Amino acid sequence: MLHLIAARMGSLMARRAAVALTTSSARMASHGREVSETVDMSRPMYWDRLDTPLPDKAYKDELTAADKSLKQKEKGPWSQLTNEEKIALYRLMFNQTYPEMKQPRSEWKTIVGGIFIFMGFTGLVVWWQSLYVYPPRPRTFDDEWQAKQLQRILDMRMNPIEGFSSKWDYEKGQWK
């Protein structure tokens, strides 16, 4: 979470590019601070997915001697395994349990916050533009000019049958 905030403050565009890459090592590469470990995508990979219960390989590759002896014990009757051993076997094979995978995250808060920050920044840019970039306001927008323009339209009897002037009552001098 802090990792993401730091990346956002630092270099937003680099983070955008990094998000497109799926491995976290690639995200680290965008910081340029740590050495990135390359993931060999030609070999079977592990991932936690709700719709893929059994990934292509086990989570832990390098087994300690204790792990190996546990794996040997797994070949025998499973009723002889204690609960801790069963959990250890699970954790050797898998990283997260299903409840852990389904944990709610706060990433959306970062995203929505980022959206609002950008929108706010855009608002500032627009306001500054209206102050320093826009040309002077045309005089045709002044109320006085608009009133005279309206009077001229009515005097010229523009669209007198179905359109604008037809809505003006010339006898009474008011809108119908």
Add this chain to the structure above:
Amino acid sequence: MFRAVFRLSATGARSLARSRACYTAPLASRCYSHGKVESDEEFDARWVTYFSKPDIDAWELRKGMNTLIGYDLVPEAKILESALRACRRLNDLASAVRILEAVKDKAGPHKDIYPYLIQELKPTLSELGISTPEELGIDKL
């Protein structure tokens, strides 16, 4: 027939009502335009046979389970029993527990499916010595 109950598509009750006639008979035809349609029993039998292969290898187990979980249904107890026995042949307890987790997740909002399946699988689970995720405490965070 239970598979009809377990069908979990988003259209839910609406589609069930619309195609009710299609689900009643074992060899009922669905609303496809052509092709022979597989009945629920044939589907179950096919998958039980798949996992019952005596020399099933780990890849086939993974492929079978991932494909099965990809379908819009919760597998019947007999398919799961066959898969759990395949795990036993492959000496893979972790995958057996994972299968139970996956099935619970597949049931989604239908909270009564998983306890029913565990109840149906109880003899197999005790025979093979497989603990449920609840017994191991990994169903909680």
